[in-house]
Amino acid sequence: MNLASIDLNLLVAFEALMEERNVTRAGERVGLAQPSMSSVLTRLRALFGDDLFVRSASGMQPTAKALSLARPISDALGQIRGVLAPGSDFDPATAQRRLSIAVTDYGDLIVVPPLVAALRREAPGIDLVVRPIIDAATSVTSLEHGDIDALIGGHLPASTRITRCMLFEENFVCIRDSARARRKAKLSRDDFTRLPHALFSSAGGDGHPGAIDTMLARHGHKRRTAITLAHAVAVPFAIAGTDLVATMSERIARRFAASAGVSIAPVPYDVEAFTIDLLHTRRAAANPALRWFIALINRVCKEL
Structure with missing residues (x-):
């Protein structure tokens, strides 16, 4: 041709x-x-x-x-x-523009705070709009259409029209009331399946099994979900003072354990870590501001 x-x-x-x-x-x-x-x-x-x-x-x-x-x-x-693209046109220290991201609860709690701090230090003229990922497929479509600049979170759907890069890995841990943990430090497999669980589900608990339920099913076990909460940050505060146990991401658990009055313990089963990913369109490579912003997100997450 x-x-x-x-x-x-x-x-x-x-x-x-x-x-x-x-x-x-x-x-x-x-x-x-x-x-x-x-x-x-x-x-x-x-x-x-x-x-x-x-x-x-x-x-x-x-x-x-x-x-x-x-x-x-x-x-x-x-x-x-x-x-x-004229790469020299963008100077983060003097740039004035608006950028937007959509994040899960996890991204809101763990990634956004250090990202905001970095923006205020390095690019004080850039405004950041943070939107929630309520329906992941809808957020991916918004990214594809250019309505937002990037997505950050775990378990985000794939698309042939976007670029995905792993920011870091996250592990699951168990949390339970600190007073009960002092009486029995180790959480056994029997404890894990016997005790009622608190579950975080942004969809309000739609009946689809998560990673923990899938893992338990492989061992022939099933847990009872006694309470389902719509926000991850609510989980440690909800189980404090109760007999409930919860499985959640380690970074969020460590962030709120002391203030909520809960203790952290290993999950008594082998559970695979999951990734927190950054999604953006390939058009970002041609935009100096977005190239810088994506590099900043990666740099911030390397320090988490």
Whole structure:
């Protein structure tokens, strides 16, 4: 294929179609009216010899060919944008703009405070909007559409249109009332399955088994969830003074154990650690401010 005969704007349109899955919205992103964008899609189909996108009840769905093209085309465009972007235009010390992230409860409690402190030190003119991740799939869609700049949290869904990097690993620990822990320091497997549990679920407890329930099922056990709480920070305060036990992330447990009056103990089963991830679009590579912001998040999390 002769590259000189290819209109590279077609690849920009392809990227927009992959991210929007809608001809009208994709056209708005690249500055084309709907009829013109439809014409571009026809040219793309001729160029690659494939339908690329087919209509469905949930919108335009990419074909296998389109999915195979998405990453290399986006990477190539990202490199071109990076070459053309004036990297010297962004100075965090003097920059004035707004950035936005969406985070889980965990990110709000563990990542956001040191991130805010770093922003105030290094980029006092940058405003940060922090939104909650209530429905992870919806937040990923918002990221893909450019409504937010990054997502931070654990167990976030995958997408072919975003870049994911691991910030750090987190472990599970058990917490229980400190007075009861003093009477019996070690939490046995029998204790763990016998005692009633407090559970954190941002969805309010939708019946889907979590990592702990899946682990117990492998051992032929099941726990009783006596209380389900919508916010992670509520868990240690809710179990203090009760016979409840809870399993939660170690960093949150250590942050609130003393003030809540609970003690931390190892989970008496082998439970895999989970990752806290940063998600952003590949377009961020071409934006000096976002490149700096993503690097800052990574730097802050290395010190946690």
